[in-house]
Amino acid sequence: MMDSDTSDLSQDELFEHYRFEASKGQEPLRVDKFLMNFIENATRNKIQQAAKQGHIWVNNKQVKQNYRVKAGDQVKVLFEHPPYEFLLTPEAIPLDVVFEDDQVLVVNKPAGMVVHPGHGNYSGTLLNALVHHIKDLPNNSSGRPGLVHRIDKDTSGLLVIAKTDMAMANLAQQFFEKSTEREYVALVWGSLKEDEGTIEGPIARNPKNRLQMMVFPEGEQGKDAITHYKVLQRLGYVTLVSCKLETGRTHQIRVHMKHLGHTLFNDGRYGGDKILKGTTFTKYKQFVENCFKILPRQALHARTLGFIHPTTGKQLLFDSQIPDDIAKCIEKWEGYAKHLDG
Structure with a gap:
């Protein structure tokens, strides 16, 4: 027995x-x-x-x-x-579809939605919604249906999904060759010295905090990572920046901007949920706390996504609006910056 x-x-x-x-x-x-x-x-x-x-x-x-x-x-x-992701339950979760044809689907993911099931997040994910929306999605190399790339739970924005094996192989190759276009908008702490620049630094897990990634500037470990940034708006103690990814590493923008000394606004995992720049005035502290309430997540949105269509060969480029929570937070800082300038 x-x-x-x-x-x-x-x-x-x-x-x-x-x-x-x-x-x-x-x-x-x-x-x-x-x-x-x-x-x-x-x-x-x-x-x-x-x-x-x-x-x-x-x-x-x-x-x-x-x-x-x-x-x-x-x-x-x-x-x-089997891992829960192999027992995926289709769920009738609404999708914000930006584009769809027989090969690909482009969606605008809301902040707070996990991309695929994992420990502690067994339902309500983007993948649960996708397998309900589309039958027989092809698996990627990790066995996850349709997924070509992903963004963090509390990051909003555009994702492309492969609907066929051919689209999966083609898009995976484009991401591997770094030929896709991905632009993010981020609100970061502090005023950047340069109006634009490039951050290069291999990224690996932080040995002291395994839930964080970090830059290893000497290249002793990690995967190569390159982020190009450009200042969009200076707002006193914070700055709105555009970040274009040349590589796609876990937490890349969050880690690269922290490494530069400009942690993302309200990024709890990397310390951005504390007042990192500004004054000691009580009114200022209250102002920042109000901003945190308006935007209860890291200020990061995947705004632009571009790739070559797997079958037509046409260059596709999609844009999405900055979500309300980030837009309202920017508006608050615009008002505060005017007060500083005055």
Whole structure:
């Protein structure tokens, strides 16, 4: 009779849910603490249960919760059931469709919507809406239907979805070759010295905070990342900038702007939800708090998206309006900047 304890299951009988590689700068750290830093919304109890059941593997070997992760370790979390994204439930969630034909779909994602299911976000995602809207979407290399690229939960803006295998391959190649056009609008803390410039710096996970990414200027680790920025409007203690991506790394604009010394306004993960520039006056603090209430997320919007259509070969370029929350926050700062100028 088979034991109900899943620790006897071979790796072949389990499904991989998470895979992480410990960075070069990783100090020895218990695997349960390491995974707590890596997996959003994970409780220590859940991770310890996974370890007890033999579901945590390092370098293809089962480990206990007290195993110390070292630089270069391959850490995997496996379970008996497939990851939730493979059990996608179609949901009748309205989509803001900007363009659609038989090959591609361009949508304007609202802030607050997660792009695909993951730990703690098992429904209500863009992907749940897409599989309801379109039948038989092709899988990308990660097994996620239709997705060619993604943007963060609290970033709003344009995304292109592939509706056929051919479109998926073609668009993936365009993103790989960096031939797509992607422009974001961001409100950042402080006044930039230059009116325009380029930020170059490899991006990898922050070894001290695994939920953050960071720039490694010496190039000792990370993936190459290039962001071109241009000042659109100077508003006293904040600046409105346009950012064009040459590469598409996780949190790229958020990390690059922080590295430049200009963290995105109200970006809680990177410290932008504190008053980073300005005065100590109580009225100013109240003003900023009001701005945070108007815009309760990082001030980032994927405004422009351009690519070559997979079958017609035509260059397509789409623009979207800056959403109300960012627009109202800009308006508040415009009023404040006039007061400063006066």
